[in-house]
Amino acid sequence: MFKDITLGQYYPGDSVLHRLDPRTKLIGTLAFIISVFIFHTFPGYAVATVFLAAVIWLSRIPPRLIFKGLKAIMLLLIITVMFNIFLTPGEIVWSWRFLKVSREGLSLSGRMAIRLTYLVTGSSIMTLTTTPNQLTNAMESLLRPLNRINVPVHEIAMMMSIALRFIPILMEETDKIMKAQTARGADFESGGIIKKVRNMIPLLVPLFISAFRRANDLAMAMEARCYHGGGGRTQMKPLRYAMIDYAAFVILTVYLAIGAVFRIVGI
Amino acid sequence: MGIIKALGLVFDYLKYDEEGNVEDTQRAIDDVSLDIEEGDFIAILGHNGSGKSTLAKHMNALLLPTEGTMWVEGIDTSKEEKLWRIRQKAGMVFQNPDNQIIASVVEEDVGFGPENMGIPTEKIWKRVDDSLKAVGMLSYRNHSPNRLSGGQKQRVAIAGVMAMRPKCIVLDEPTAMLDPIGRREVLDAVHELNREAGVTVILITHYMEEAIEADKVFVMDNGKVVMQGSPREVFSQVETLKSYRLDVPQVTELAYELSQAGVKLPQGILTIEELEEALCR
Amino acid sequence: MPIECKDVSFTYAPATAYEIHALKNINLRIEDHEFIGIIGHTGSGKSTLIQHFNALIQPTSGTILYNGEDIWGQNYNRRTLRSEVGLAFQYPEHQLFENDVLSDVCFGPMNQGLTREEAEPEARKALLQVGFKEKNFLKSPFELSGGQKKRAAIAGVLAMNPKILILDEPTAGLDPRGRDNILDQIAELQSVRGITIILVSHSMEDIAKYTRRLIVMNQGEVVYDDAPHEVFSHYEELEKMGLAAPQVTYLMNGLKKRGLPVDLKADTVAEASKSILKALREVDSPLLKEGGSHV
Known part of the structure; x- marks a missing residue:
């Protein structure tokens, strides 16, 4: 019964997130990923957490489904954290034989863990609310400028x-x-x-x-059926930004602005 | 001239050796001429390898004749600049339903042809609605093709062709991979299109039962059209059909056996009712 | 070596939204040297059932006995079972893979532990018995016609010397001549090799002509298990399941209703023809008098 496997992991629904234009979601996910690298302090991560929690709540997807994606990267996560804890030089806070843990190591590994977790969670929300076909359409539309350089x-x-x-x-x-x-x-x-x-x-x-x-x-x-490449082709479901997409872009801009301000002020 | 006309059509499959020289030719169609009237329901019968599928592919300019000419609505199919017009006029449905559905959602697949033709978005939606309704698949529009039965998939494929608003559809063994229920569904849909929308239908098959309701039957063997006429005329020649590796419907065969045994029956009995009537007169 | 199914049930994707009860409480016994037909529309459970016979699918509940032994028992050798209960699937394309037909047919016997030298005679015998021409033995399986591929695929299973041969839709996609040839060959196999044949088919006409026992599946259950003509007498119920009796059955019933004393058991053209002639003579039909020269 392989046909029962839904590819990707689309979770059918009609939430605000489901209704967003796939391009908005793609750009939004990208913006969120950038943000978790901009933030590097506790208050910053708190803002990202609030943002992520709000998005999860808006998606109306059972959280256990969202966090299922984390299981797959658990091993990677543990290895990354281990490496960072033990191999970062700095002020030693604990040591046993050849193992040394530094303050810098702890803080770096903590940041890595948060970034990796948020990155996977954020992209899971996108794939859970967007069908693979919508994603393909979004990519086609966003990458269209590359046509000019013959891609x-x-x-x-x-x-x-x-x-x-x-x-x-x-x-x-x-x-x-x-x-x-x-x-x-x-x-x-x-x-x-x-x-x-x-x-x-x-x-x-x-x-x-x-x-x-x-x-x-x-x-x-x-x-x-008259297929002859992309030239002269029309679309049955052309992508169109609606009001909620503009609203989403405003929210995203504000969110990224907070990140920029935090970085500049150094919080 | 009818909607589809062939004159002295010949097609050779070429086999190349490693250097790209023609090593061998195999004649798949051998001097076929036919003329199909608009609005007709045509069945083309023949055993596997008789050339019937090769002939079908000429009607959509997927293959071009080696010799002779094929016209679709008066257009010579070898005219390259008219290619897309020909393919739009004569739609084609293939044997394997899985290998002709392109999109992952039913309605998007039906819209694929109109998209390629450059039809404006609103008009695509109208065409998709109309075509899905015509084959009775409207309620499945948001389904994934993977979850449909064979008969349903094939009806989606037919809708996909209908959305191009063709004058004629060529179906190349559309039922060969289906079970009896699926076969019935597809045939009913095709007959309906022929009756209601006036679409010319060319059905290629080796199921004799599917040819009974056709207006005209062509029988192919060895690349040639060897018999043609109404189903009754063709099916009355039981022995000839058998010599072309074909069969007749069970009742027709029974009627033939009975008349061989001396029972006086009319020729070319096609249905159970006809034979019952004839025997109980 | 009989196969026995006791209360066999099978559920696909249990406890999910896609749960399907493919088989419900199947009880069956398949005796030696039988020629059995299994019919049912797509999704009736017939494919699932035959895959239980050679342990390709494990039942969700119930037991399957082969020669009295539970095939899902602890130490049961299911690979040996699969060579005793051969299953040839519908699409030969799913199994042909070697460079030439003969090597491909040797694949099964060699999996049983034979060397190539020992396997080859078995392969040759099997190919000839399904009517595959010797001149094509060394051809690539991918160059063959549909009918030849089918034969090569059946030979691939037959070469393992199964005691029971299950054929899933052996005639699908073949033209009428190819269909009759292959079924005649299978019928001959049954008598020559003395093996049990289980034929899964969509064609009532084929079942009526070749088998002596017909199992009808519907919605995961066995609805009929009887001689074909007995099953066909329920033609109205069969239609409700999306199946149909052979055309001849309808004709014979129609004739009987109109007073012609025909034999309703006749379900093939040959039997019907004989019975109708006899009936016409009994009622002294004018149809015979006018043109009845050589009766």
Whole structure:
């Protein structure tokens, strides 16, 4: 039942955040990430926390879903914190044999932990409230200026959205091929790494051939429906900023301004 | 001249060797001429490899003839500058529903053709609404195609073609990968389009049952059109059809067996009711 | 070696929003040397059921016995089971991967522990038995026609010498000639090798012609399990499930209602033809007198 896996992790809803233009959310996420690097003091992090909490509350998404994303980076987080604690030189506050903990190390690792956590949480909120297709559209729209320096922005966006459509199909197909080969006695589990890789051949060959056939079919179907690249193309759902987007931009500007002021004043 | 016309059409598949020289040619279509009237429901029958799909791809300028000419609404398909006009006039639906749906949301997929044609946004929405309604899929507009049945996916594909407002749709074995319910859904939708919207339908299939309600049937074998006529005319020739590796509907075969055994029955019985009537006269 | 299902249930994605009860309390017994048809529309549970027979899916509850042993028991060797209960899936493209057909068919036997030299005779035998031409043995599986691919895929399972062969939609996508050929070959296999065949199909006509027992699945349950003509007599109920009896069944019922004494058990063209002729003679039909030269 691979088709039940929703790609990305979109959580359907109708909150203010869901209704924002995806470009606003993309820019907003970027602004938030920048902000957690601008802030570097306790009052600064307090402002970022209030901002993040407000956004979580506005999204109406169960917080446990939002924090689920943190589990994946837990190991990375622990390693980063460890490295920073033990390897930053400075005023020693505690030591045992070769392990030394400095005041600077503690404060740096604390900051790293907060930044990493907020970064992941912030982007999770974006992917939870925005469908992959909306994100692709937003990127296409925001990157459009690159067209002038001959970056095929439309084509890249089209490729991404097709990939999003076909990943669940290919995952389901992988499952079917595995079953078909298992029925012929194939073994995908036991053996060492080399044996395991070799055992993947009966799975990978049919999968690649099928993917190429699908690509071929799809190209033909697209051509038959008059697809000829981005030129002269209109959009069924063009992105348009609405009032809430302008409001969001005002809030974002104020938020970033606070960050700038804090930095300058040195709080 | 009808909406689709072919004259002396020949198509060779070329096989190249490693240096890029033509190594081998295989004739897929061999001197086919046909003329299809606007508004007709046409079935093209033939076993796998008979050339029927290759012929279909010519009607949409996906393939261009090696020899001879194909016209769509009077336009020679080999005229490159008219390519997009031809593809819009003669829409095409393929066998595998998964490999022709581009978007991850039903309505966005239906809008794909009009977007490519440069139709203004508001008009795209109208076309998408109309087309989804025509195939009975309007209530699924916000669904992901991955969650639809085969028959539903194929109806979405048909809606995607209809949104381009074609004069004619060519369906290349649209039911080959579907179960009986899905087959029925797709056929009903296609017949409805033919009746209500007056769209010319060219249905390529190897299911004989699907050809019974057609206005005209063409049978292909070895790249040639070997039989043509009304379903009744074609299906009355049970032995000939069998020689082309085709079948007849079960009742037709039974009627044929009975008449071979000496029961006096009219020729070319196509439905259960007809045979029942004939036997109980 | 019978297969037995006892109260087998299977649930996809249990305790989530996508929970589907694919099988509900299935009780079945499949005896040796049977030729069984399984029918049901997409989503009826038939594919899930056959994957239980060779332990590709573990039931959520209930037991499956093969030759009296629980196949999900502690020390049960499920790889051996899979070579005794062969399952050929619908799409040959999902299993063909080798450079040539013969090597591909050797894949199964070699997984059973045979060397290439030992596997090859088995592969050759299997390919010939499904009607695959010897001249194509060394062709790439990807150059084959749809019918040939199907045969190669079935041979790939058959070469493992299964005692039970399950075929999922072996005729899907084939043209009429290809379909009849492959089914004739399978029927012959059943008598030559003396194995059990389980045929999953959408075609009532095929089931009527080849099988002697028909299992109808609907919404995860076995609704009928009987001789095909008995099942077809419930044609009105079948229609409610989105299925249909063969055309001949409808005709015979229609004729009977109109007073022609035909045999309702007839569910193939040959049987119907015989029965109608007999009935026409009984009622002394004018249809026979006028043109009945060689009856």
